[in-house]
Amino acid sequence: MKNEEEKIRTWLKENRARGIKLLQKTVQEDSTRGNESSTQAVIIEKCRQLGLKLDIWEIGGEKLKDHPAYFCDRHSFEGNPNLVAVLKGTGGGKSLILNGHIDVVPVGDETSWTHDPFSGHIEDGKLYGRGSTDMKGGNTALLLAIESIVACGIKLKGDLIFQSVIEEESGGAGTLAAVLRGYQADGAIIPEPTNMKLFPKQQGSMWFRITVPGKAAHGGTRYEGISAIEKAVLVIGRLQQLERERNAQITDPLYEGIPIPIPINIGKIISGEWPSSVPDTATIEGRMGVAPEETMDAAQLTMESCLQELNEQDPWLSKNPLKIEWFGARWLPGSLRNDHPLMTALIDSFKEIKGEAPVIEASPWGTDGGILSNVGHTPVIVFGPGVTEMAHDANEYIVLDELFTASEIIALTILNWCEVEHAH
Amino acid sequence: MKNEEEKIRTWLKENRARGIKLLQKTVQEDSTRGNESSTQAVIIEKCRQLGLKLDIWEIGGEKLKDHPAYFCDRHSFEGNPNLVAVLKGTGGGKSLILNGHIDVVPVGDETSWTHDPFSGHIEDGKLYGRGSTDMKGGNTALLLAIESIVACGIKLKGDLIFQSVIEEESGGAGTLAAVLRGYQADGAIIPEPTNMKLFPKQQGSMWFRITVPGKAAHGGTRYEGISAIEKAVLVIGRLQQLERERNAQITDPLYEGIPIPIPINIGKIISGEWPSSVPDTATIEGRMGVAPEETMDAAQLTMESCLQELNEQDPWLSKNPLKIEWFGARWLPGSLRNDHPLMTALIDSFKEIKGEAPVIEASPWGTDGGILSNVGHTPVIVFGPGVTEMAHDANEYIVLDELFTASEIIALTILNWCEVEHAH
Numbered sequence: 060m061k062n063e064e065e066k067i068r069t070w071l072k073e074n075r076a077r078g079i080k081l082l083q084k085t086v087q088e089d090s091t092r093g094n095e096s097s098t099q100a101v102i103i104e105k106c107r108q109l110g111l112k113l114d115i116w117e118i119g120g121e122k123l124k125d126h127p128a129y130f131c132d133r134h135s136f137e138g139n140p141n142l143v144a145v146l147k148g149t150g151g152g153k154s155l156i157l158n159g160h161i162d163v164v165p166v167g168d169e170t171s172w173t174h175d176p177f178s179g180h181i182e183d184g185k186l187y188g189r190g191s192t193d194m195k196g197g198n199t200a201l202l203l204a205i206e207s208i209v210a211c212g213i214k215l216k217g218d219l220i221f222q223s224v225i226e227e228e229s230g231g232a233g234t235l236a237a238v239l240r241g242y243q244a245d246g247a248i249i250p251e252p253t254n255m256k257l258f259p260k261q262q263g264s265m266w267f268r269i270t271v272p273g274k275a276a277h278g279g280t281r282y283e284g285i286s287a288i289e290k291a292v293l294v295i296g297r298l299q300q301l302e303r304e305r306n307a308q309i310t311d312p313l314y315e316g317i318p319i320p321i322p323i324n325i326g327k328i329i330s331g332e333w334p335s336s337v338p339d340t341a342t343i344e345g346r347m348g349v350a351p352e353e354t355m356d357a358a359q360l361t362m363e364s365c366l367q368e369l370n371e372q373d374p375w376l377s378k379n380p381l382k383i384e385w386f387g388a389r390w391l392p393g394s395l396r397n398d399h400p401l402m403t404a405l406i407d408s409f410k411e412i413k414g415e416a417p418v419i420e421a422s423p424w425g426t427d428g429g430i431l432s433n434v435g436h437t438p439v440i441v442f443g444p445g446v447t448e449m450a451h452d453a454n455e456y457i458v459l460d461e462l463f464t465a466s467e468i469i470a471l472t473i474l475n476w477c478e479v480e481h482a483h
Numbered sequence: 484m485k486n487e488e489e490k491i492r493t494w495l496k497e498n499r500a501r502g503i504k505l506l507q508k509t510v511q512e513d514s515t516r517g518n519e520s521s522t523q524a525v526i527i528e529k530c531r532q533l534g535l536k537l538d539i540w541e542i543g544g545e546k547l548k549d550h551p552a553y554f555c556d557r558h559s560f561e562g563n564p565n566l567v568a569v570l571k572g573t574g575g576g577k578s579l580i581l582n583g584h585i586d587v588v589p590v591g592d593e594t595s596w597t598h599d600p601f602s603g604h605i606e607d608g609k610l611y612g613r614g615s616t617d618m619k620g621g622n623t624a625l626l627l628a629i630e631s632i633v634a635c636g637i638k639l640k641g642d643l644i645f646q647s648v649i650e651e652e653s654g655g656a657g658t659l660a661a662v663l664r665g666y667q668a669d670g671a672i673i674p675e676p677t678n679m680k681l682f683p684k685q686q687g688s689m690w691f692r693i694t695v696p697g698k699a700a701h702g703g704t705r706y707e708g709i710s711a712i713e714k715a716v717l718v719i720g721r722l723q724q725l726e727r728e729r730n731a732q733i734t735d736p737l738y739e740g741i742p743i744p745i746p747i748n749i750g751k752i753i754s755g756e757w758p759s760s761v762p763d764t765a766t767i768e769g770r771m772g773v774a775p776e777e778t779m780d781a782a783q784l785t786m787e788s789c790l791q792e793l794n795e796q797d798p799w800l801s802k803n804p805l806k807i808e809w810f811g812a813r814w815l816p817g818s819l820r821n822d823h824p825l826m827t828a829l830i831d832s833f834k835e836i837k838g839e840a841p842v843i844e845a846s847p848w849g850t851d852g853g854i855l856s857n858v859g860h861t862p863v864i865v866f867g868p869g870v871t872e873m874a875h876d877a878n879e880y881i882v883l884d885e886l887f888t889a890s891e892i893i894a895l896t897i898l899n900w901c902e903v904e905h906a907h
Contacts, residue, residue: 165756167699168764193701228759262703266758275591275876277617278748278770279686279848283872288749292716324702325712326762327755332589334690334750335652335770335812335848336875340592341752346702346759388759424703424759448707451760452699 063479064411066211067470071203074210075463079186081105082199082462083179086188095139095161095225098195102161102223105202106144109209111221114143118225118236126239128434130265131232132387141233142223143242146205152216152478156247156437157205157469158234158427159198160227163190164451171453185456192445196457197250197465198223200444204470217477220244227427230266230388234427238435246401246476247437248469251426252445255461256418257409259402259440260313262321263349263392264425265385267362268342269294271330272379275339284337285375288330291341293369294381298323298345301365309350313421320423321348323362351394351421359385390425393432393439401438401476408471412464423447442468487903488835490635491894495627498634499887503610505529506623506886507603510612519563519585519649522619526585526647529626530568533633535645538567542649542660550663552858554689555656556811565657566647567666570629576640576902580671580861581629581893582658582851583622584651587614588875595877609880616869620881621674621889622647624868628894641901644668651851654690654812658851662859670825670900671861674889675850676869676881680842681833683826683864684737686745687773687816688849689809691786692766693718695754696803699763708761709799712754715765717793718805722747722769725789733774737845744847745772747786775818775845783809814849817856817863825862825900832895836888847871866892 071078081101090098106113118136123129148154166176166189174180176189186196205221220242224233271291276284302323314320323345330341349358363383370380395402397419409417422428428439444461495502505525514522530537542560547553566585572578590600590613598604600613610620629645644666648657675682695715700708726747738744747769754765773782787807794804819826821843833841846852852863868885 164760167756167760171699171763228757264703264759268758275595276872277848277875278750279688279746279772279846280871280874281746281748282742284876286749288719288752291752292719295712295716318706322703322705324705324759324761325710325755326702326758326760328712328715328765329753331749331751331768332591333652333875334692334768335688335748336588336591336750337748338750339595339877344755344758348703422703424701447704448700450704451701451757452708453763 063213063474064471067207068467070207070211071463071467078199078203078463079459081202082186082195085195086179086186086191087177089177090161090163090190091165092162092229093139098161099140099142099223103142106221109206111144111146115140118233122239123236126235128235128391128430129232130230130387130389131226133229139225141225141236143237144221146215146219148215148217148477149480150216153246153476154218154220154244155473155476156220156222156242156244156431157201158222158224158247158249158431159194159201160233160427161223162225162228163193164228167453173454184459186459187454187456189455191457192252192455193450194251194443194445196445196462197252197443200250200462200466200469203466204473207470208473214480215477216480219473219477224427231390231427231430234430235434238430243435244437247431247439249426249428249439249441250443250465251441252447252450253441253443254447255444255465256420257405257440257442258420258422259395259397260351260421261393261426261428261441262351262422262424263355263390263429264346265355265389266344266346266387268344268384268386270382271341271343273337273339273341276337278335278337281337287338287341290376291328291330291343293373294343295325297365297369298325301362305361311421313419317423321350323347349392351392353392355389391429391433393429395438395440399438401440404475405440405442405472408468408475411471412467487637487898488895491631492891494631494635495887495891502623502627502887503883505626506610506619509619510603510610510615511601513601514585514587514614515589516586516653517563522585523564523566523647527566530645533630535568535570539564542657546663547660550659552659552815552854553656554654554811554813555650557653563649565649565660567661568645570639570643572639572641572901573904574640577669577900578642578644579897579900580644580646580666580668580855581625582646582648582671582673582855583618583625584657584851585647586649586652587617588652591877597878608883610883611878611880613879615881616676616879617874618675618867618869620869620886621676621867624674624886624890624893627890628897631894632897638904639901640904643897643901648851655814655851655854658854659858662854667859668861671855671863672893673850673852673863673865674867675865676871676874677865677867678871679868679885679889680844681829681864681866682844682846683819683821684775684845685817685850685852685865686775686846686848687779687814687853688770689773689779689813690768690770690811692768692808692810694806695765695767697761697763700761702759702761705761711762711765714800715752715754715767717797718767719749721789721793722749725786729785735845737843741847745774747771773816775816777816779813815853815857817853819862819864823862825864828899829864829866829896832892832899835895836891
C-alpha cells in the first residue's frame with residue numbers, strides 16, 4: 060500500500076495546476092438554484108474523461124415527491140440534472156460514496172464583494188467566488204482524489220460512487236433522489252467546508268415561515284392600526300429567547316466551544332408596501348437547528364409552543380394568531396459512532412498526511428448526510444476543506460493548500476476503505 | 484341668499500342616487516400610482532358635462548422638477564394627467580380652490596378585504612373600496628356641490644377652481660404642478676377624510692429610508708456574521724423612543740386628545756434573501772410627522788442625530804454606520820389662523836347644516852395643503868367626510884350620509900365665499 064500512497068501523493072503534488080483550473084471553471088459558472096446545469100456539465104465532462112460510469116438524470120417523479128423526507132418548494136428540475144459517476148471496483152472491498160452538492164446560495168449584496176461573485180479570482184493562495192468553499196472546493200478535492208487513483212493505474216476492490224447533486228441548500232432533494240435510485244454504500248464522505256474537522260454528528264435543520272398579522276391604517280393615525288412590524292419585533296425577541304433556552308440544554312462534548320450549537324437563524328423579513336401605511340402583515344423566514352439526537356418533530360414542537368405562548372400573552376395576537384409553516388428545506392440530523400471503522404480509516408489518513416490528530420466536532424449545520432444515513436442507511440462523515448465562516452458570505456473563498464491536503468487525505472482513505480486490488 | 488341655499492339643499496337631497504353612482508364609478512377604477520388615468524377620465528367627463536373650463540395636462544418639466552418643494556421618485560407621468568376645471572365667476576367675489584387627489588394607496592393584503600378592493604360595494608349606507616374615504620368620497624362631495632350650483636342656475640362672482648390631482652400620496656407633485664401652472668386663490672378647501680372635523684393646521688411629513696448593514700454568514704454558524712435584522716430591531720426601538728420624545732413636546736391645544744400627534748410610522752422592512760443565511764443588509768422605510776410650526780429641516784435633524792447616537796454606541800454600527808435617505812414623498816406642514824375669514828365661512832355653513840359647532844383640530848397627517856399654502860400662498864382648510872381610521876386600511880369605506888352632509892356644507896361655503904351674482 061505504501062507504494063500506491065506515495066504514487067498518489069506525488070501525482071497530487073504535481074497536478075495542482077490542473078486542480079485549480081477545474082475549481083476555477085466550476086466557480087465561474089453560476090449554479091444558484093435553477094441554474095445548476097452549466098456547472099454540472101463541467102463535472103460531467105470531467106467524470107467522462109476519467110472513464111467513470113455516468114448516471115445523469117433529472118430528478119422528480121412520484122417516488123421522490125411522495126417520500127416523507129422530501130421537502131422542496133421547487134416546481135421544476137428540468138434541465139438541471141443530478142449526476143452519479145461510479146468507479147466500479149473489482150469486488151470484495153467496501154464501497155464508498157463521495158457526495159458533494161453543486162448548488163450554491165445567492166450572492167447577497169453584490170456591492171459587498173470585492174471581485175465579481177463568479178470571478179474565480181486567485182490571490183495569496185485563495186480562490187474567491189460564490190461556492191468556492193460551499194462546496195465546489197470540496198467537490199474538486201473529491202474529483203482530484205479519484206483522478207489520482209485512475210491516473211496512477213490503481214484498481215480498487217470496492218465501488219467508488221461519486222455524486223454531484225442539486226438542491227442541498229434547499230433541503231436535499233438531489234441526494235434523496237440518488238438514495239431512492241438505489242445508491243447506498245458501506246460509507247460516505249461529504250466534503251462540506253468543515254475547516255478540516257471531522258463531523259461524525261450533523262445537526263439537522265429546517266426552514267420555517269411565520270406570518271405575523273397586523274391591521275392597516277394611515278401612518279399619520281398609526282394608533283388606529285396595529286403594526287405587523289412591531290409584532291414581528293416581538294416574535295424575533297421570542298425566537299432569540301427560545302434559541303438561548305434550547306442551546307443551554309446542549310451537553311454533547313462534540314459541541315464544546317461552539318458559541319451557538321443549534322442556532323435559530325432569522326434569514327428574511329418582509330413587511331409593508333408603503334412608507335405611509337401601517338403594515339398589515341409581516342413574514343419572517345428562517346432556519347431552525349436540530350440537535351443530532353433530537354427528532355425534527357420534537358424541535359418543531361418547541362417553536363410552535365413558544366409562538367403559542369406569545370399568541371396567548373398578546374391581546375392582539377390572541378385574536379389574530381401567528382401562523383407557522385415548515386416549508387421548503389429540511390435536513391435530517393445524523394449521528395455516527397466515534398469508533399466506527401470509517402472514522403478510524405479517515406482519522407488514520409488524516410494523521411498520516413497532517414502529522415496530527417483531527418479535531419472532531421458535531422456540525423453546526425445540516426448536510427445531505429442526514430438523508431444518506433437516515434434514508435440511505437449509509438454511515439456518513441462530513442469532512443472537507445474550506446472555511447465554514449466563509450460559506451454563504453460575501454467574498455467567499457477557499458485556501459487552495461487545504462483543498463489539496465483534503466484531497467490527499469480522502470485519496471488515502473479511499474485506498475484504505477475500498478482496498479487496492481493487486482495484480483497477481 | 485336663503486333662496487339659493489334652499490334650492491341647493493333640495494337639489495342635493497333629490498340627487499343622492501346620482502352622487503352615489505358617480506362615487507361608485509370612480510371607486511371601481513383602480514387609481515393606484517401610475518394607474519390614475521381611468522378614474523381621471525370619469526372626473527374629466529363629469530366636469531365637461533358641467534360646462535367647466537378644462538385644463539388637462541401631463542405634469543413634468545424642469546420648472547416642476549427643479550422646484551425645492553418637488554420630491555418625487557416617479558419616473559414618468561405619461562398618460563396620467565392632472566385636471567383643473569374652472570367655473571369662472573362674474574367678477575368681484577373671492578376665488579376658491581377645491582382640491583382633491585385622485586391617486587390611492589395600494590390595497591395591501593387582499594385577503595383582508597371582504598369584498599374586492601375595487602368593488603364599490605354598498606351595504607348599510609356605506610360604500611366600500613380602496614379610495615372610498617381617501618379621497619374619492621371627498622372628491623364626489625366637491626363635484627356634487629359644484630353640480631348643485633350649476634344645476635340650480637346660480638352665478639358666482641368669484642372663480643371656483645376644482646382640482647383633481649395625481650401624486651398626493653407620494654408627496655404632492657400634482658398639486659405643486661397646479662400651483663406652478665398659476666392656480667392660486669383667496670382660499671382652498673381640501674376634503675380629505677377628517678371625519679367632518681376642521682383642520683386649519685396640517686402636520687407635515689416626509690419619507691425616510693434607513694439602510695442597516697450586516698455581515699452575511701451561514702445560518703448554522705450565524706455567530707460568525709452580524710444579522711442586519713437584529714440591528715434593524717435596534718433601529719426600530721430607537722425610532723420608537725424618538726417618537727415618544729418628539730410627541731412629549733407637543734403642546735398645541737389643537738392636538739389635544741390625539742394619542743400620537745406626530746407619528747413616526749415604520750411602513751416597510753425588507754431584509755434577507757435566504758432562510759439559511761445571515762442577512763447582510765436591511766432596509767427600513769417610513770414616514771416622519773412634522774409639527775405644523777416645525778421646519779422639515781429641523782425634523783430631519785432630530786432623526787439624523789438619533790441614528791448618529793446609535794452609530795456611536797453600537798460597536799458594529801460605529802464601523803459600519805446606518806445610512807439615512809429622505810426620499811420620495813414629503814408634505815409641507817401648514818397653518819391657518821383660527822379667525823381667518825375662510826374659517827368663519829366654513830364654521831357658519833357647518834353650523835347651519837349640522838346645528839352644532841365643528842370640532843377643530845390639527846391634522847394627524849400631511850396633505851397637499853402644505854403646498855397650496857406655503858408655495859401657492861393660498862389659505863387652506865382641510866375638511867371632509869370619510870373616516871380617518873379607514874384611510875389606507877383594508878375594507879376602506881365611506882358613510883354616504885356624511886358625504887352628502889359635507890357636500891351641503893361645502894356648497895353653502897362656496898355661496899358665502901365666492902358670493903352669488905343676482906340678476907338685476
